[in-house]
Amino acid sequence: MSYTHTVTVPMAWGDAVQRTREALAEQGFGILSEIDVRSTFEAKLGSDAAEALGDYVILGACNPALASRALAAEPDLGALLPCNVVVRRSKDAAETTIQAIDPRTMVQLSGNPAVREIADDADARLRKALAGLGGAGQFSA
Template sequence: MSYTHTITVPLAWDEALQQTKDALAEQGFGILSEINVRATFEAKLGPEAAASLGDYIILGACNPNLASRALAAEPDMGALLPCNVVVRRSTDASETTIQAIDPQTMVQLSDNPAVKDVADDAATRLRAALARLDGSVSPGGSAGPGS
């Protein structure tokens, strides 16, 4: 099982980042954190490390209703929240990659049926957000290549 849903889009970095945030918001996700990995690498490891990574942001996305349901079912699930969504682009790339954690990963760690229901709902919403960016969803519900 892959632990991410991944798409690659022909969007400029800034546009891909903003459209990702917008698509997540449409699915009820707010952004609780935004980690600029490139800036961290530059500050801690130097400009060469940052340049070799390229643009790389980790968004901590949270749908409060889903989080509430997950935590009510199993409080330990908080260790897996929020849902990470990565927007990344190599220095010389012409496309931007967007990856979202597959919430089914939570199901692998819990045998609680309520957690499975939340993970199913979260996965549907995250795939819909990626599909909005990608413009396609396969009949099985996976967004883009590498899902």
């Protein structure tokens, strides 16, 4: 089982980040955190490391209703939240890649049947968000 869903789109970096936020919002996800990995590399490792990485941001996406259900079913799942969504583009790329964690990976760590139902719901929503981005791009699960 792959642990991410991926779509590659012919969008500029800024457009892809903005459109990803919008697609997630359409599926009930808000962004709790944002990590600009490129800037962190620049500050901690230098410009060569940042340049080698390219543009790279991690969005911590959360659907509050699903998170509430998940934490009620199994409080330890908080260690796996929020759902990470990566938007990345290497220096010379013509396309931007967007990847979301497959929430069903939580099921492998928990034997709780309620977690499976919640993960399936979150997975369907994340897949729909990515599919909406991939109009002219490629989607893989």
